[in-house]
Amino acid sequence: MQPFEVPAQVHRILFMRHPESVANTQRFFSGRRDVELTEHGVEQRDHAVRALVAFHPDRIWTSPLSRCKDMAQMAANELGIPCEVKDDLAEMDFGILESKRFADAEEILKPYGLTFPWASDENGHSIPAPEAESYEQVRSRCRNILNELSSLSGRTVCISHGGYLRSMMAEIFGIPGSSSWNVHLANVSSIFFTSTGSSDFKLGFVVPLSQVFTIFVTFGVSPRGISNDCCY
DSSP states (O other), rough: OOOOOOOOOOHHHHHHEOOOOEEEEEEEEOOOOOOOOHHHHHHHHHHHHHHHHHOSSSEEEEESHHHHHHHHHHHHHHHHHEEEOOOOOOOOOOOOTTBBBBBGGHHHHHGGGGSSOEEOOTTOOOOOOOTTTOOOHHHHHHHHHHHHHHHHOOEEEEOHHHHHHHHHHHHHTTOOGGGGGGGGOOOOOEEEEEOOTTEEEEEEEEOOOHHIIIIIIIIIOOOOOOOTTOOO
16 A cells, blocks of 8 residues: 655645634624624734744735734744735624624524524525625635635645634535534634645635644644544
């Protein structure tokens, strides 16, 4: 049996969720609105910048919202690399639920006969709240990002949001959008994929920030040594 070899042109992609925001602790839908980080979120941001620098990316892409963009720019400045804002990495639009408490979502949507997470019609298409994005629309934005990533090599970091990254995983794995909402993504947790081009994206790991930094720094394990089969 021939030993496994990582292809020379493998592209390593790290998706990271933004630090803790006031919307996370006060439990309301922030979506496309800019919200401040909590004090703990600022600490998370500073640690995340160290982890991103340790990853040594060639480029950093970020959502236009400040809870992502500030952290991305700080890491890019440390590394001396480009930080590019990508509108397609923005959080999903929750429509009439924006700025509303999670606990109030059921009551707000009841007159419309709708639910959150979005239900599906008989054809499997999601039924969003008024003025909100459907899962299909978010996944279309995810495909735009994946299409751009497929032509690159080296290392790319993408800083985005919980709702968006759930849709990204659903798109990569080809599962229903509603199923992805069963996945818990903590603030500044990371999803690592490798790709050799086209639509070939393989999951490396999903871990919280503390373990990302442990992998990259504390035990002296170079990110360059992480293979396609790493999963924990």
